[in-house]
């Protein structure tokens with residue numbers, strides 16, 4: 001039987017537990033936070049006071065901080081790309097009745113949608129950024145899509161999402177810390193609660209992978225190896241500003257995030273190590289010779305990458321984006 005058919009069988013086998021995994025890892029609409037919980041109430045009498053407070057506190061945050069917050073928001077706003085991608089993964093089926101994997105994707109998307117929503121509204125109210133330029137970048141990014149090298153393979157895609165959810169946890173959590181340091185408690189709370197969602201999602205996707213390791217260890221190991229060897233591409237790697245070519249803004253966005261310590265190449269290696277520990281890669285049994293070799297490669301990879309990460313130099317000066325006009329920031 002081809003490995004593709006085995007993957008489909010594995011996805012069908014795991015599907016019976018997906019309903020209970022939705023209950024375990026996702027929070028019902030009536031219980032979960034909503035963007036307005038962290039924003040001025042536009043129906044309330046204190047709206048203008050609350051708005052003034054947001055705008056005053058915003059003045060304390062530096063240029064690079066805004067660039068990172070904008071880039072993070074745009075990455076969240078490209079959710080249509082991620083949902084349509086995941087719906088097309090082998091074993092996910094949204095037609096012919098209810099497939100539990102399709103339900104997972106919809107419910108996950110519904111939670112994720114609140115992230116871009118709350119950040120977008122905050123940025124709009126802050127008065128610190130050029131929303132029209134940001135909106136153009138978002139439209140470009142959704143139109144440009146992404147290329148993450150996972151094909152329609154559920155194994156590779158779940159490695160990717162396990163990694164990415166943890167990466168977004170790290171970056172939202174660090175932004176929260178920086179905001180708090182500058183006395184912006186409200187923004188800190190907002191980013192902290194987003195990072196909490198990302199952590200839950202990370203645990204969910206990691207459990208999917210864990211379950212696949214139990215039934216198809218060699219192929220799961222090879223998929224993990226494949227993804228890490230080609231490196232995890234960030235979902236916004238096609239980022240561009242208006243009038244520029246595809247992908248041209250990504251590197252400077254990523255440099256900015258490194259410069260202020262929101263997401264660095266060391267974090268990348270830490271995440272890899274966490275996945276190796278979480279899936280107990282050293283203890284997996286019943287591997288083919290090829291998968292044994294893949295395991296060896298993976299076990300050594302964090303050390304190798306950490307040595308490279310130490311050598312990376314990030315430009316000291318801020319890169320100026322159309323999203324944030326320097327004149328508006330002290």
Ligand SMILES: [Fe+2]
Pocket residue numbers: 076112115168198
């Ligand atoms: Fe998110």
Ligand SMILES: [Fe+2]
Pocket residue numbers: 112164165168198201
């Ligand atoms: Fe996420």
